[in-house]
Amino acid sequence: xxxxxxxxxxxxxxxxxxxxxxxxxxxxxxxxxxxxxxxxxxxxxxxxxxxxxxxxxxxxxxxxxxxxxxxxxxxxxxxxxxxxxxxxxxxxxxxxxxxxxxxxxxxxxxxxxxxxxxxxxxxxxxxxxxxxxxxxxxxxxxxxxxxxxxxxxxxxxxxxxxxxxxxxxxxxxxxxxxxxxxxxxxxxxxxxxxxxxxxxxxxxxxxxxxxxxxxxxxxxxxxxxxxxxxxxxxxxxxxxxxxxxxxxxxxxxxxxx
Ligand SMILES: CC(C)=CCC/C(C)=C/CC/C(C)=C/CC/C(C)=C/COP(=O)(O)OP(=O)(O)O
Ligand SMILES: O=P(O)(O)OC[C@@H](O)CO
Ligand SMILES: [Mg+2]
Numbered sequence: 001x002x003x004x005x006x007x008x009x010x011x012x013x014x015x016x017x018x019x020x021x022x023x024x025x026x027x028x029x030x031x032x033x034x035x036x037x038x039x040x041x042x043x044x045x046x047x048x049x050x051x052x053x054x055x056x057x058x059x060x061x062x063x064x065x066x067x068x069x070x071x072x073x074x075x076x077x078x079x080x081x082x083x084x085x086x087x088x089x090x091x092x093x094x095x096x097x098x099x100x101x102x103x104x105x106x107x108x109x110x111x112x113x114x115x116x117x118x119x120x121x122x123x124x125x126x127x128x129x130x131x132x133x134x135x136x137x138x139x140x141x142x143x144x145x146x147x148x149x150x151x152x153x154x155x156x157x158x159x160x161x162x163x164x165x166x167x168x169x170x171x172x173x174x175x176x177x178x179x180x181x182x183x184x185x186x187x188x189x190x191x192x193x194x195x196x197x198x199x200x201x202x203x204x205x206x207x208x209x210x211x212x213x214x215x216x217x218x219x220x221x222x223x224x225x226x227x228x229x230x231x232x233x234x235x236x237x238x239x240x241x242x243x244x245x246x247x248x249x250x251x252x253x254x255x256x257x
Contacts, residue, residue: 006078006095006127009049010175010203013225016254019247020226021216022050024082024207025070026182027062029055029234036069039237044074046244052228053093054082056143056182067092080129084147086116091124097177097205099133102168104150131175132168136161136188137208142181155186158195165196176200178224180208183231187215190222197223211236216243 013020023043030036043051053066063081067090070079081088081096089096098121101109121128135144135152145152153161165176176196178188187209197204206219207228216227233240 004127006050006080006129007174009078010129010225013049014203016251018251018254019220020049021244021247022052022080022205022207022226022228023048023233023240024052024054024182024228024230025066026055026230026234027053027066028057030062030066033069036066037073039233039240040070040073042237042240043244044077046241047248048077048240048244049226051077051079052082052097053079054084054088056084056147058084058088063088064090064092081126083113083117084144086113086120089117089120089124089126091120091126093126095127095129096121097131097133097175098128099131099177100168100173101133101135101144101148101150102164102173103134103136103153104145104148106148106150109148109150129175130173131177131205132165132171132173132202133177133179134161134164134168135179135181136192137180137184137186140181140184140186142184142208144179144181152181153192155180155189155192158189158192161192162195162199165200165202169200169202174202175205176202177205177207179206182208184209187219190218193219193222193224210243211239213239213242213246217246 078094138155206224211232
């Protein structure tokens with residue numbers, strides 16, 4: 001993977017108004033390897049845009065095993081680290097979502113883990129994506145807010161989300177990730193997505209609680225460039241196929257028009 005190719009891929013998706021999909025593989029949840037490989041193969045076959053690898057906790061050191069599992073199958077689809085902490089940095093990936101949890105006020109997740117990770121990243125070839133990571137939900141306790149010990153932004157106050165995202169932009173962050181929390185009951189409110197997109201005009205990743213094509217569509221329609229699928233696919237692998245088939249048909253229709 002050449003340098004800057006992930007940034008280019010995001011830029012192309014946005015310029016062409018295409019709908020992007022990332023599959024999150026959480027190394028903590030790798031059970032049956034045959035199932036994992038078959039899921040990766042399905043994602044490749046249906047042209048997923050990105051693989052995200054990471055988890056809030058990481059109880060087992062399987063990050064590199066998951067990355068290599070992907071790399072054994074494809075060299076074309078970028079693998080991005082989506083790290084819950086600095087221990088998850090690996091130079092076997094193509095890039096890293098360099099997250100700062102700006103919805104919270106815990107210095108460890110605003111700058112602490114980043115300082116620990118930076119020297120390792122400097123020695124690697126990882127493409128770095130500076131990302132304003134914002135947890136948005138109506139008070140549901142998810143792994144991210146428990147592990148980070150932070151309060152989420154309310155899901156029905158777009159103005160607070162906009163102020164936070166703009167602060168991230170003015171600090172130099174180049175991507176926004178709106179996160180309802182893995183396995184959240186309710187996804188990020190489309191009104192919040194739309195407001196953040198309009199105000200920042202930054203590439204927008206949206207995840208958490210996307211368990212149907214309808215929810216994915218609502219996020220895209222509101223301005224998400226990439227939707228992230230995790231728990232929904234773990235429970236129902238067909239969801240991945242349904243969402244990717246919808247995105248592929250939609251994206252192809254743009255080429256025709
Ligand atoms: C830049 C570096 C090295 C680290 C960033 C550290 C930060 C700011 C992390 C943000 C807070 C956090 C704990 C994020 C985790 C995001 C993530 C990988 C979620 C994946 O899902 P899980 O939260 O593991 O879901 P389950 O509960 O379903 O396992
Ligand atoms: O597991 P789900 O709910 O799909 O969430 C995906 C991702 O945004 C979590 O960090
Ligand atoms: Mg996890």
